[in-house]
Amino acid sequence: MMNEMNDEITVTCRINGGEATLQGDPAGSTVSALRARGLYGVRETCGLGVCGTCTVLLDGEPVSSCILPLYALDGRNVQTVEGAANGEELSDLQKQFIESQAFQCSFCTPGFLASAQALLDQTEGELSWQEVEEGLQGHLCRCGSYEAINEAVRTCSRNRNCTAGCAAS
């Protein structure tokens, strides 16, 4: 539900499975709104929708939260990297990123995880190197961890037990 008052809006949505009410500039960015709620796993780099760092899942689809206006969240389901884990228990994909050492500084990792999760949720069977590369297009890793990230996602696709463990709630 959206209420307009004094150039601010109130947006009702679900964030990581829980009801949430956000208030602010309707054109304000989702990344700012999420970080203001303490969801610091959502990170901003370019602010232009070109690096993938700020990616979250919106109704299961990866979106750049730096260019997603607050008003667009009304009635939608948002999942951040915090919501992919089950409390203290990491998702299988998150565990595989650690196992494959698929990061160095990890600044890009939450964004990669969001798109990788969507890719796994929307496909079946073992993914090829090229399928993973195409699925993660638009994500930049300044540390150059692309090979390890690709391996982590392919390994998860091979196991496929990830689908239940990592699914968006």
Ligand code: FES
């Ligand atoms: S910070 Fe959003 S795409 Fe770069």
Ligand code: FES
């Ligand atoms: S691990 Fe450092 S930017 Fe990707």
